[in-house]
Amino acid sequence: MEEPRLASLSLTHVHYNPADRVSYICAWLALVPQGLCIVYATLIWSTREVEIMLMFAGQMSCEAVNFVLKRYIKEERPLAMHGKGYGMPSSHAQFVTFFSLTLSLFLLFRHTPHPTETHTPFSLPQRALLSIAALAGAGAVACSRIYLNYHTPKQVLAGVAAGAVYAVFWFWVTSCLRRSGWVEWALETRLARLARVRDLVVQEDLVDSGWVRWEERRRRRKRAVDATRKAR
Template structure:
């Protein structure tokens, strides 16, 4: 653990997410940045439990997106900051791209395919607006967390 002008830095042990341990906001961003890891477990559980083609397609697309992210990293070859403890290239952010795909898939699904049963049309619109806004905000916060936490260690 090294020190910064903001306070001592801590690492979430298995994840190598470095954050300012004196800041609750920094801890919240470190936890939010880990949400893609939790989503992968959700994909696996839902795929096995429900066997719904939508979930399986979404999961397969997410895995293909991870492969695409690896290809982009090989093309750009952007090094991580010197003080970073991670391996491999740092750009584009796997976490941000993961959440971008997740949010885009569900926003398109909610806007084009999903219908809320027994809801009047105005309630359908409100539900879609709330869900889509929440998904986009979540993705945006994960992207911001990657930027803020990377800036912290520079």
């Protein structure tokens, strides 16, 4: 019997010019959305923060909007990439724009961490710089799509616009959910309690999460060691 033809898993099958160093960097930038999905999954599993879950839900619904828009507009990619799906709007540009703008809105308007005895959280200017860095990173990913000829400038700009509009819309939706008490209600459900979902990151720096408990445990261990040495 004839052997079946093997297929290539296209999830990370990025085309680039191996003789062009910039093209090589752009190929790595094309993997940023996949990397961010891993970051989302890791943070959701390790922190159980409802704010991160809400952001991920917005990210996935933004992807659904891109899926619908592409199949409604049906605009082809540049000639070099014809046959690789529709190109309007750029899903990469929309993905990273939503992520970076949503993160910026959170850091600047919702995140109000309080200093503790052991940690001083980022100040507002520092959070602003972090937001600028996130937006610059999104810009690099968006530009890489043009450089690799996966999208036209118009398709990338459309993706940026769609991602920005949806980010503002989703931030408004989650703000309404918080003000109306729906988030607090969801946190009190049996499922959320079993999963240990919490809502601390709005007022607590993730770097400081659990640090006080760790320091207290370390001091108790040190006191126990010192007491053992004195007893000898």
